[in-house]
Amino acid sequence: MVHFQQIALSNGLFLGQILLASARLNAQSLAMVLKIREQLEIWRNDEKIVALLVRGEGERAFCAGGDIRALYHxxxxxxxxxxxxxxxxxxxxxxxxxxxxxxPVMAWGNGIVMGGGWGIFAAASHRIVTESSVLAMPEISIGLFPDVGASFWLQQLEGNLGRLLALTGSRLNATDALAFGAAEFALPADTFAALMGVLQDLPWSGQGKQDAELASGALSALSAVWPCVLPASVWLPLADEVERICAGDDLLTICERIQSYQGDAPALRLAAELQAAGSPTSIFLTWEMALRAQALSYDEVVEMEWLGARNCLRHGDFHEGVRAKLIDRDDQPNWSPKKLSQVKLAEIESFFATA
Known part of the structure; x- marks a missing residue:
């Protein structure tokens, strides 16, 4: 389900709130997505709505992605x-x-922000994390690829971290989300009610650019007034190592560096395990999506990803990956092929076919 609320502001205008609410960590169903799109159209043209706020119900998750079980069926x-x-x-x-x-679109990224949830979060103009935020695009583990525009925006993260996240499904905590550009603001999770009070009292104008600057200034000030106790950075100490491992334009070489890592960093050891367990076809498809996205507009990236996703529904490892991870939960996917070295480029090309 998804709930909408028009929150009255002190000057007679309104803030539109989108509350994601589903039993599976606020995962999106088709019905939810359609309702949000319909509501966006209404609020886009309503002069009394000056900004949006998107959040998830409860404390566990902003949104864990799409309803993958429904896609499996x-x-x-x-x-x-x-x-x-x-x-x-x-x-x-x-x-x-x-x-x-x-x-302005403000996203309160408390808790789990994954898959399609990160897509919504990344699309927001004002991205807020809390001490519990965990961001990831783990699609290679189910035979898909980092989508919802991730072929574009993962590459915008500082250094080569976005490449590593895409090719392994590794996670970001709030500190690293701020440090590498996946979020701009951090507030303690228990300040949400107070935040709403501040937002209600701001002098909103109904002018998009001016209100965006107003929201940025307010969130920056609150971040200083209400300091958030964040976890230690995982990836900043490893930035040079990540840069080295993911450098170059040869996928097999990069994957070999990831999987042969012998250092002491738990995050890189886990990255190697995650990649080894992922779909070889998905890893290749993820790489090709990112390469093509470099020469495309945002809209073109979205169209390319839709073709890729549509073809993943029909062939490839997606069905088997969801079965192993979410349906039978045996974590024993029968990937085809089983090794990166066995993936044929012609097969990857087929995911971009329009017919």
Missing amino acids: AMSDADFLHEGDDFFRHEYDLCRELHRFPK
């Missing part, structure tokens, strides 16, 4: 494949609409 019956197509189409368009929304 769509993949299991050819008569329902169109439902999977529709989900990806509307999910990607939702992120595009948030990315372009003419009014």
